[in-house]
Amino acid sequence: MARKERKPNKLVVWLKDHPMPACVIVLSLIALIAGLLLGGVNQLTYQSPEEKLAKNLSKAYESDAGWTKVENLSDYNVSPSDSSTTLTAAYKSAAEGKDVYIYTTSAKGYKSGLELMIVVENDKIIKIMKTSSSETMGIESKESFLNQFYNVDLTTIDGFRTNKQKTTIGKEVSAVSSATKTSNAVASSVDIVAKYHKAIKGGNK
Numbered sequence: 001m002a003r004k005e006r007k008p009n010k011l012v013v014w015l016k017d018h019p020m021p022a023c024v025i026v027l028s029l030i031a032l033i034a035g036l037l038l039g040g041v042n043q044l045t046y047q048s049p050e051e052k053l054a055k056n057l058s059k060a061y062e063s064d065a066g067w068t069k070v071e072n073l074s075d076y077n078v079s080p081s082d083s084s085t086t087l088t089a090a091y092k093s094a095a096e097g098k099d100v101y102i103y104t105t106s107a108k109g110y111k112s113g114l115e116l117m118i119v120v121e122n123d124k125i126i127k128i129m130k131t132s133s134s135e136t137m138g139i140e141s142k143e144s145f146l147n148q149f150y151n152v153d154l155t156t157i158d159g160f161r162t163n164k165q166k167t168t169i170g171k172e173v174s175a176v177s178s179a180t181k182t183s184n185a186v187a188s189s190v191d192i193v194a195k196y197h198k199a200i201k202g203g204n205k
Helices: 010-017 019-045 049-060 143-149 180-202
Strands: 067-069 086-093 100-107 114-121 124-132 160-162 171-173
Touching (some): 049 114, 086 180, 100 180, 114 180, 124 180, 143 180, 160 180
Antiparallel strands (some): 067 086, 086 100
8 A cells, every 4th residue: 555645844845945034934933032031031030129229228238227218318408529429318227226327329430320328337437339330440349449438437527539539628538540530439429428427417407
């Protein structure tokens, strides 16, 4: 009995006869699958702004302090030395017996968008943490530079400045020679924190 010959698959035949459209279809399918996979990964790793803030606060001050946002920052009588630097938020520890504040800042350095979290405990800066930056200098690696801001009573000074800035107001610190603009951005961020902290603690509105 003769074996019945199988008819070729019409789709396979069409793909062989039309190589260019077939290539486009295959690439489109690959792109679609890759997009779906990427979307799934993003969905799994997505953090809401609130979740990201909570994570950064916990990372900045590794203690179950609890945080209360300081409202109406614009009411305080503060004049920053650099108009491109802003204090974006302030948080106070809600834990009993804790005198801890965390401030978030935004400044422009060599490139735009240097965002920091600055932790103040008992009126002294104990940590400066980058939360977002496009700067080439990794500020966390410049310990000798950052150490100049630590353990200074913010209620007794009029802010900070680097030796490369034009202003003469505030405690002077030495900028990193190879990263002057980023150093100035960090100093301006700490400067505005120092001024706001002094105003908040003194009720200077």
